[in-house]
Amino acid sequence: EIVMTQSPDTLSVSPRERVTLSCRAGQSVSNNLAWYQQKPGQVPRLLLFGASSRATGVPVRFSGSGSGTDFTLTINNLQSEDFAVYFCQQYNAWPYTFGQGTNLEI
Amino acid sequence: QVQLVQSGAEVKKPGASVRVSCKASGYRFTSYYIHWIRQARGQGLEWMGIIDPSGPTTVYAQRFQDRVTMTMDTSTGTVYMDLRSLRSDDTAIYYCVRWLTAVTQTGFDTWGQGTLVTVSS
Numbered sequence: 001e002i003v004m005t006q007s008p009d010t011l012s013v014s015p016r017e018r019v020t021l022s023c024r025a026g027q028s029v030s031n032n033l034a035w036y037q038q039k040p041g042q043v044p045r046l047l048l049f050g051a052s053s054r055a056t057g058v059p060v061r062f063s064g065s066g067s068g069t070d071f072t073l074t075i076n077n078l079q080s081e082d083f084a085v086y087f088c089q090q091y092n093a094w095p096y097t098f099g100q101g102t103n104l105e106i
Numbered sequence: 107q108v109q110l111v112q113s114g115a116e117v118k119k120p121g122a123s124v125r126v127s128c129k130a131s132g133y134r135f136t137s138y139y140i141h142w143i144r145q146a147r148g149q150g151l152e153w154m155g156i157i158d159p160s161g162p163t164t165v166y167a168q169r170f171q172d173r174v175t176m177t178m179d180t181s182t183g184t185v186y187m188d189l190r191s192l193r194s195d196d197t198a199i200y201y202c203v204r205w206l207t208a209v210t211q212t213g214f215d216t217w218g219q220g221t222l223v224t225v226s227s
Contacts, residue, residue, distance in 0.1 A: 034213040034214070044214070046211070046214060055211050056210070056211055087150065089151075089214075091213070095168070096141070
């Protein structure tokens, strides 16, 4: 299976900052990469797909880039509601696999 | 609206089996794959398998291959996940999730509310 590794595990930031989260695949997944946001007590929410396309209703401050094995999620002008755990997920090959998550905290 | 509604929490003893149901509504049931994903407390997301309701075809993660079965009832739009020989490390929230493939959006777009399965003696 394709191992997805995110870095860092935890990131301490402040509102209005810009942050970049990383995700690396153990082998190429082309651009078949999605990002999810999960807040405490909630189910994950799809943010980005195709490495860089925003899902419906996702604010423009969320952006993604990368292809092959290295991907990034950038959040500009952090808002209080953005503090959450972020997961990357590859859908290039079975089994679909997730990164371990990055916890974005104040 | 599109919804996945799961069955309630379960408490099981080690070695027992559990069935979690997932009822779909608000869309054509046979048009979208349903995946099962679990999440232990404070942990990440673990993909367990997929069922194609139009088949039905199933694909299971290798680590669950000999313990999990996913089935469906087209007449009620319900998908089931059976997990056997439960162990304490199977304690987790189990989610059924719809996979959407479209030009405008691709990914796990709709999640069930989750079913907590607790395995304890």
